[in-house]
Amino acid sequence: MTEQEFHKLRFPIGEFQKPEKIDAKHIANWIETIENLPSSILNLTEKLSEVELNYKYRPEGWTIKQVVHHCADSHINSITRFKLALTEHRPAIRPYFEDRFAKLSDYxxxxxxxxxxxxxxxxxxxxxxxxxxxxxxxREFVHPEYGKIYTIEETIGVYAWHSNHHLAHIKQAITGKGKYN
Structure with a gap:
């Protein structure tokens, strides 16, 4: 598999692209995407068997189960990050090791x-x-892992992208029918 093919499996919708100017329409669309994630995941996964839930979306990637559990953990962190940015002056948020979380028993x-x-x-x-x-x-927060300052409006876009990114992973795993396991 070429590096380009691997990148496409890892980022099936591409990487997040911040618009030059974020407007109210972007924000509204992104919020709608975020609000719809739980029902979108449920629609994709509710009829899957245990075998299907353990399909991977790419070589060395996560299973569908791990992707869904990751979304829950990640988005718990997201609401905390938003609230910290809204209640403190440019707080440094706490990153976490997503790959290590995915190996814990609850996944x-x-x-x-x-x-x-x-x-x-x-x-x-x-x-x-x-x-x-x-x-x-x-309002802003600092992400020490990337050494970058993010605004809340940009972060709304990132989490909308993150939602669609992992929905695409789930679809990819279902379509692949376990070929990456």
Missing amino acids: DEPLDSSISILKGVHQKLGILLKGLNDEELK
Whole structure:
């Protein structure tokens, strides 16, 4: 497999591209994507067998189960990051080792708990994000892992992309029918 083919499997929708100017339409579309993630995941996974839930989306990639559990963990962190940025001056957020989380025992369990987490977190995210004014959208946090400052508005886009990115992984794994296991 070429490096380009591997990159396409890893990033089936491409990497996040921040628009030059983020406008209200971007924000509204991104929030809608974020709000829809739990039902989109449920629609893709609810009829899958245990064997299918363990399909990988690429060589050395995660299983569908791991992807769903990761989304729950990641988006728990996202709401915390948003709230820190809204309540503190340019806080440094805490990164975590996603790859190590994916090896923990809860990632082997059924998806029910992570789907429940996603439903609750995404409902709260929708409420929180829709209520932000222009000044709040410009608030910032520091991501020490990347040494970069992110605005809330950009981060809304990143999490919408993240939602679509992992939905594409799930679809890729289903279509691949275990060929990467």
